[in-house]
Amino acid sequence: MNILIAARLAFARIIATKTRSGLTMLGIIIGVMALIALVSVAQGATSGIQDQFKGLGARNLTITGTTNQSITVDDVIEIAREPGVDIVSETVSGRATISSNQASTRAQVIGVDSDYITVVDPDIFVGSFLPNVENTKDARLIVLSSSLASDLELDAYSINSTIAVGSTEFTVVGILDDADGFGSQGSAYIPLDTAFKYVAVPPYLSSITVQTINEEIVPEVTANLTSLLKARHNISGEREADFVIVDASQLLDAIGTVQQFLSLLLGGIASISLVVGGIGIMNIMLVSVRERTREIGIRRAIGAQQSQILTQFLIEAIVLSLVGGIIGVIIGEIVAYFLAQLGQWNFALSPTMILASLGFSMFIGVVFGVWPARTASKLKPVEALRFE
Amino acid sequence: MAAVVEMSNVTKTYGEGSSIVKALDGVDIRIKKGEFVAIVGASGSGKSTMMNLIGCLDRPTKGVVKVAGEDLSELNDKKLTSLRNYAIGFVFQSFFLLPKTDALDNVATPLFYRGVPAKEARFRAMEMLTKLGMEDRYSHQSTELSGGQQQRVAIARALVTEPSLILADEPTGALDSKTGKQVMDLFADLNDEGKTIVLITHDLDVAKRATRRITLKDGKVINDERDKK
Numbered sequence: 148m149n150i151l152i153a154a155r156l157a158f159a160r161i162i163a164t165k166t167r168s169g170l171t172m173l174g175i176i177i178g179v180m181a182l183i184a185l186v187s188v189a190q191g192a193t194s195g196i197q198d199q200f201k202g203l204g205a206r207n208l209t210i211t212g213t214t215n216q217s218i219t220v221d222d223v224i225e226i227a228r229e230p231g232v233d234i235v236s237e238t239v240s241g242r243a244t245i246s247s248n249q250a251s252t253r254a255q256v257i258g259v260d261s262d263y264i265t266v267v268d269p270d271i272f273v274g275s276f277l278p279n280v281e282n283t284k285d286a287r288l289i290v291l292s293s294s295l296a297s298d299l300e301l302d303a304y305s306i307n308s309t310i311a312v313g314s315t316e317f318t319v320v321g322i323l324d325d326a327d328g329f330g331s332q333g334s335a336y337i338p339l340d341t342a343f344k345y346v347a348v349p350p351y352l353s354s355i356t357v358q359t360i361n362e363e364i365v366p367e368v369t370a371n372l373t374s375l376l377k378a379r380h381n382i383s384g385e386r387e388a389d390f391v392i393v394d395a396s397q398l399l400d401a402i403g404t405v406q407q408f409l410s411l412l413l414g415g416i417a418s419i420s421l422v423v424g425g426i427g428i429m430n431i432m433l434v435s436v437r438e439r440t441r442e443i444g445i446r447r448a449i450g451a452q453q454s455q456i457l458t459q460f461l462i463e464a465i466v467l468s469l470v471g472g473i474i475g476v477i478i479g480e481i482v483a484y485f486l487a488q489l490g491q492w493n494f495a496l497s498p499t500m501i502l503a504s505l506g507f508s509m510f511i512g513v514v515f516g517v518w519p520a521r522t523a524s525k526l527k528p529v530e531a532l533r534f535e
Numbered sequence: 536m537a538a539v540v541e542m543s544n545v546t547k548t549y550g551e552g553s554s555i556v557k558a559l560d561g562v563d564i565r566i567k568k569g570e571f572v573a574i575v576g577a578s579g580s581g582k583s584t585m586m587n588l589i590g591c592l593d594r595p596t597k598g599v600v601k602v603a604g605e606d607l608s609e610l611n612d613k614k615l616t617s618l619r620n621y622a623i624g625f626v627f628q629s630f631f632l633l634p635k636t637d638a639l640d641n642v643a644t645p646l647f648y649r650g651v652p653a654k655e656a657r658f659r660a661m662e663m664l665t666k667l668g669m670e671d672r673y674s675h676q677s678t679e680l681s682g683g684q685q686q687r688v689a690i691a692r693a694l695v696t697e698p699s700l701i702l703a704d705e706p707t708g709a710l711d712s713k714t715g716k717q718v719m720d721l722f723a724d725l726n727d728e729g730k731t732i733v734l735i736t737h738d739l740d741v742a743k744r745a746t747r748r749i750t751l752k753d754g755k756v757i758n759d760e761r762d763k764k
Contacts, residue, residue: 151653152647152653156635156636159635159636160635163635441631442633442634445627445631445633446633446644446648447616448590448592448619448625448631449619449620449625449644449645449648449692450616450617450619450620450621450645450648450649450696451616451648452613452616452617452648453612453613453616455648528592529587529592529593532592532627532631
């Protein structure tokens, strides 16, 4: 029998038994909806983080000491001489009590050099970042993150006001916009030499940020700097290095892995409900085959081959699961859209995901439709005709 | 003239061991092309088994059944199904139209299964409905038709494949006497056109409309009479 006629018959049946078909499809609808919505959450949430990392600069790599006394200002001088290195920015950090007239809190105070603004490019909410302080290296100027500013009950009008770091007075020159600044929340920034004077011990640094001349040579520079620093720190053979070099690609890779894992995990959970939906279809199809024994008998009597009966019932199961899948995709995308609004990440229709969901629901229809369809095709015509 | 149905020493048993039931016991009959035969018998006489064998729905336990020259025992399920489609036009007591399907597609379905393209199958189905005066009911489903109309659609479905014989199982059993008479008139007309008709019935008045009556009792043919021309 023509597949088209079988499909039309299947649609006619689904419409004729609306309530039952709807309830049967519900399992698939919920399964596909969950699959689409959960995977979009996994991808949306992590792609937001990925974008933030990309903001860090793909040309950058960061060297961090594993102890407080690992990397020094002398390392910076050597690093700057390496080929492929464009800019080197050094930071130190320490914790200190910061007090305004209204409030007081302990915070991370980071000492940065004049290249920091070029390499990291922080977003300014009000005022400016630390000005070029070559002439007054130990200027007592400070830039606050907005969360720290609010902890200290300062606002946009507090520019040029005075706060205390420990017992030393500093002038506030700017407040940062934390919203998409990565890792800067709750910190204050002061000039490097000022930091060495008040919160850190020279010549030890907490991190060095290196900007290479282009993205392609990042791995090569990473390798060169590793051997350079190992030699300088007298580390050889199997001994663990006292520093870690991280570039953006590694972070992006790590996030990519997290994203894949999350998608698989959430998708896997949703797939279970799809399988359960498939069992629902099988159940109803078995009932349907029993109810329609007489019809199958008539069809066999007037010349339907076993294969044609099998096709008819299989198509019915596939149409059920596919229609359920289509409804599930539509609802799932709507849910994903609202979740994206809620979580403030970009909503994107993924054709791959939609096709995969539809493919999977069709697959479920075939897998769970085969048994009922076989049962129908194996009915003996004589007995099926006599069935009341 | 060639025999449409040939049964030689046919036995059909059901069950096994002590619960064995002999439904047919050494039946020999030949039905020739153009005949109008009624197979008559009380309930349990074996006429349903006869109908299953003539209708290629079942195979004999012993003996040979040939329909349109084909020995049923030598055919696999696929070929037997094909033989039903080409050789037999079924008419059932309760019409047995397909649910959720309009009259036109009901008539066209045997042609669909044969692989006739949908357009051509529906065209031939429409022709057959027109012949039986049902052309203005082609889009109706069985639930929207009277008993007599349903039986006409069923007869159209039996005729559309141009089968070797029409096999009717108590075709008037579910109809009132007036409609029943109309259906029997239709069979008589079809026989006049040269169609071979086999009628299974327990109703002697219906059987009288045939030109030959085969009477079964306890699985045996006890009488086989032809009208004199």
